[in-house]
Amino acid sequence: MTTAVILAVRGTGEAALAKAIEAQADLVVARRCADLVEAVAAAAAGVGGVVVIHDQPRLDRAIVRSLTRHNVAVIGIPSGPDEAKRWLSLGVGTVTSVGAGVDEVVAAVMESISEPLDEPDSPSIHKERGGGTVVAVWGPTGAPGRTTLAVNLASEMTRLAGSVILLDADTYGGAVSQALGMLDEAPGIAAVARIALDGGPLSDAIRRHSLEVQPGLRVLSGMSQASRWRELPSAAVEPILAAVRFEAAVSIVDCGFGIEGGDSKSGGAGRDDATLSVLSGADLIVVIGSADPLGIQRLVRSLGDLADGPAGPIPRKVVVNRVRASVCGARPAQAVGDALARYAGVREAWAIPDDPKACDAATLAGQTLSERAPRSPVRKAVEALARTVWEEATAGRTEEAAAVLLGA
Numbered sequence: 001m002t003t004a005v006i007l008a009v010r011g012t013g014e015a016a017l018a019k020a021i022e023a024q025a026d027l028v029v030a031r032r033c034a035d036l037v038e039a040v041a042a043a044a045a046g047v048g049g050v051v052v053i054h055d056q057p058r059l060d061r062a063i064v065r066s067l068t069r070h071n072v073a074v075i076g077i078p079s080g081p082d083e084a085k086r087w088l089s090l091g092v093g094t095v096t097s098v099g100a101g102v103d104e105v106v107a108a109v110m111e112s113i114s115e116p117l118d119e120p121d122s123p124s125i126h127k128e129r130g131g132g133t134v135v136a137v138w139g140p141t142g143a144p145g146r147t148t149l150a151v152n153l154a155s156e157m158t159r160l161a162g163s164v165i166l167l168d169a170d171t172y173g174g175a176v177s178q179a180l181g182m183l184d185e186a187p188g189i190a191a192v193a194r195i196a197l198d199g200g201p202l203s204d205a206i207r208r209h210s211l212e213v214q215p216g217l218r219v220l221s222g223m224s225q226a227s228r229w230r231e232l233p234s235a236a237v238e239p240i241l242a243a244v245r246f247e248a249a250v251s252i253v254d255c256g257f258g259i260e261g262g263d264s265k266s267g268g269a270g271r272d273d274a275t276l277s278v279l280s281g282a283d284l285i286v287v288i289g290s291a292d293p294l295g296i297q298r299l300v301r302s303l304g305d306l307a308d309g310p311a312g313p314i315p316r317k318v319v320v321n322r323v324r325a326s327v328c329g330a331r332p333a334q335a336v337g338d339a340l341a342r343y344a345g346v347r348e349a350w351a352i353p354d355d356p357k358a359c360d361a362a363t364l365a366g367q368t369l370s371e372r373a374p375r376s377p378v379r380k381a382v383e384a385l386a387r388t389v390w391e392e393a394t395a396g397r398t399e400e401a402a403a404v405l406l407g408a
Helices: 013-022 036-044 061-069 081-090 102-114 123-127 146-161 188-197 202-209 226-231 234-247 273-281 293-308 332-344 356-365 377-395
Strands: 003-009 027-032 050-054 073-077 133-138 164-169 211-214 217-220 250-255 284-290 316-323 350-353
Touching: 003 013, 003 036, 003 102, 013 027, 013 050, 013 102, 027 036, 027 102, 036 050, 036 061, 050 102, 061 073, 061 188, 061 234, 073 102, 133 146, 133 234, 133 273, 133 377, 146 164, 146 217, 146 250, 146 284, 146 377, 164 188, 164 234, 164 273, 188 202, 188 217, 188 226, 188 234, 202 234, 234 250, 234 273, 250 273, 250 377, 284 293, 284 377, 293 316, 293 332, 316 332, 316 377, 332 350, 350 377, 356 377
Parallel strands: 003 027, 003 050, 050 073, 133 250, 133 284, 164 217, 164 250, 284 316, 316 350
Antiparallel strands: 211 217
């Protein structure tokens, strides 16, 4: 069987390499590309099984991920030791010696044919590399209170864990900075994502671009404009999640609502890719919905979608926000629990009481509930939720978690 090779090689050695590959009975040069864009397009079209890259400074983690997902082996010929190290960190399958000759490159191509392709590091591998816990806060469309819960959960977790990082990964309308009254509108997570795509050191990047808003609580702010969602692909989110485990005991991630994803077959990035990466890479998912009839219906549907997606086996807590008698009846917490048990199979759910006065005051001041309304029922509810999350994180539990909290 003949394997087609795509060349993205610059310099005078390109012609000699093409001739050497053509001399092999099992190899044929399918495309000689001028740049990476052409090479990726050729891979997406299915014209090659191996791509050889040399003198391509714009190679990043997203491009490597795209090539790998098209079942194309990537072989890099580095120009120097620093480039070789960077390419390995990006997930390039085979990196030859610096300035490798034609024979070595051809041998690497032949070897790649006989070996199965390895997927880039998966979130499950990331979990084993650091000691910190990643908690995703997610919920369906309809403004159920994802950001409010993420901000206040992070604040409460700081008192328990000591060090917490709050990441805004909402590609539709990130508002963590606004909720905390942060004046710096520079998207910290986008800056870190660029470094992640380039294979740079993430620990320093996270420390440099995160802002401490409370003792022990740092924030990586989100996109200042929703149109910039392409700057946060899954190829960047996954290494960021791996890195924050080393930087904090707990990382809270505010996610967008969408979980449809992009067209992986065509290599197209989707606006929901960041959320999908967070959900599949988290240790625990806090799912929040609102306690009105429409909100409960959306929550039930979203729980089914979540179970069918990549986050299916990950433990989760179901939280129902703004629980009140005016829309749920005389016993609102019980009514919400009964509905979720009947229609979604949720054994228990956290009920967060409706407390618009406290929430509005905190929002107006750009503060957390613990700062603005420490004695409010909603703050006490989030505090109890944080305590349970922390207990489970320290105990190393992996089974599905759920609990009931009745609002005052």
